Amino acid sequence: MEYMTEVGKMSVMEKLAILTDAAKYDVACTSSGVDRRGEAGKLGNCVASGICHSFASDGRCISLLKILLTNECIYDCKYCLNRRSNDVPRAMFTPEEICELTIQFYRRNYIEGLFLSSGIVQSPTFTMELICRTIYLLRTKYGFNGYIHVKAIPGADSEVIRQTGFLVDRMSVNLELPTADGLRNLAPNKHRKNILTPMRQIQNGITQNRNEVAVYRHAPAFVSGGQSTQMIVGATNENDYQILNVAESLYQKFDLKRVFYSAFVRVNEDKSLPVLPGGPPLLREHRLYQADWLLRFYGFRAQELLSEKRPFFNVMLDPKEDWAVGHLEEFPVEINRAPYEKLLRVPGIGVQSARRIVAARRSCSLNFENLKKLGVVLKRALYFITCSGKMMYPTKLEEDYIVRQLTEKEQRVRFGSDGMTYRQMSLFDDAGFAGNAEVISAQEKWQTAMGQL
């Protein structure tokens, strides 16, 4: 608290620098899920698809003004830069400063809205009240009609969370770590139960609100963009299977819109944190996102992608390819006849192209040339499909052969072709498992890489 005296003198520029820097590890920066037209006398509207306004030097999208209300914190979570025991400059915005920044940035089309999180000052309820007051000011006095995403603080009074919910478009409660054990080890002040309670409350609020809106069209909207959460990957030794199962049950039981994964970045020196010589486990994070998409849009279940015996994603193949080469009895799929759900499971065919195929084959039978135009990635799909009973080239329906072809250098759009990598992968690459070095033996790694486990 010794910095508190300084706070009054600090310029907005300094505060913005400190509180942006402190907020940057939050990943949930999307502006999607709400369609709201502009209103006379107010500023802003919302577009359901979300709008990216810029991209930062790490390639992540800048959509919202992502800041903390304050980086003061009474908690001491080991992975967090703002923990109580760290000696970092502290700052705190006043509600007016936040409102002014949001409005001025929004007018210049720098941002799509505000993302407000905070360290815990005094108590969770007190912090949540501060957030609620800021948002209230922004919505009423400043007439802001754009997107607002706030963090619900676990442990805060449910009434404050409810009130905030009526002012914002999206709320999220950070799960922080995939399992309760991990949480106990790294975040001694946080409890799984405290995190799930507000999550359940928001879920119930959304359901209730949906029913209200069905009857009274102008009933005030409660968190209309849905709720999301995020967890850190690679700080504790959960495997991918556990993480994916947690995500799946969050989608099913808590009706979440999104689960975000953030590769662990070691910002604190602490003996209970893993050392990651290869940098943050970006490939692992990437694979989890790929699988997350498969869960949400492609009708896959977590058990299909991974299992107790094979708990990690393949380094070489993406989860869909990996599933396909393991289930060759389902292939080849006939493009002109197969149902939509089957098409979705073919590597190289996405939601858009599957829809286009189903529509286009009504008027004529499709060939490989057509497929290319529809947006199918043939170099991945060709092993798994036939058009009017013919394959594109004579290929063998053999696991080894297809894996070899898919992973061949020239054949493949590699992870890294878009710069998403930090070093060249090799067969013995352990990038995905860097956080679990002590758990998996070298042989197991090799087997996982080969998809044999």
Add this chain to the structure above:
Amino acid sequence: MYVYRCEDTLESIFTAIYRVYEEHRPKDEVLLALDEEPRLFTEEMIVTADQERSGKVARTLCRRFGMEDYERICFALTAENVEKAQAVYRTVVSGLALREGAGYGRLFEGLGDAQVCKAFKLARSAERECCHLEGFLRFEELEKGALYAQAEPKNNLLPFLMAHFADRFPEENFLIHDVGRGIAGVHYRQTGSEAWVLIGGKGEKEAAVTQGMEAALSESELYYQSLFRRFCGEIGIRERANEALQRNLLPLHFRKYMTEF
């Protein structure tokens, strides 16, 4: 073969489509041309844009295929491509031929057809550029509080951008300047969200547009620009630095008018 010579406007091309039906031409023997190239053994028609006729085509498309498909046709017509008129014409003809099958969202179903596919591609790339610009456009505040933005879109997207920002900033006076085409969209506050006009064009009109742009920036403008630059500098995580990905998602040609670069 019948050649309809149109101007590069939505009204003109829609009028041509209406006339093809009105004059009972065989649909496969019609070419909608935007160029001046003479062609052998053809009958030529000069199309003058007609609001009533083009309005009828627009209404028919909306009614039969829905707003989404109509918007897509409009996007295809913003492209800088001389063959776009023919592609759109063929798409409309094949869509209307669906008769009993025609319905919302079905205009672009026959992607197996080369012309439909072409119109679809033009529309998609214009739509993508529009989405990008809705995010990447940057306004600067001028002395009296009006906002001014510059852009050089590849497609003629100004009407779409104006509609988007008019809805977003109903209480602002703002102006979006398409530098490449020398046109600008102007929105006035407190006259409803639809209150915007396009001004300028080639030649003298262009000079008039650029002349009006020389107003000074407001006092706080540079301050907010530096705040935003600082924000963008701080938000990136050093351990994850990835310039290639950034360049992929935000290509360099957009950055010319962006504050943070």
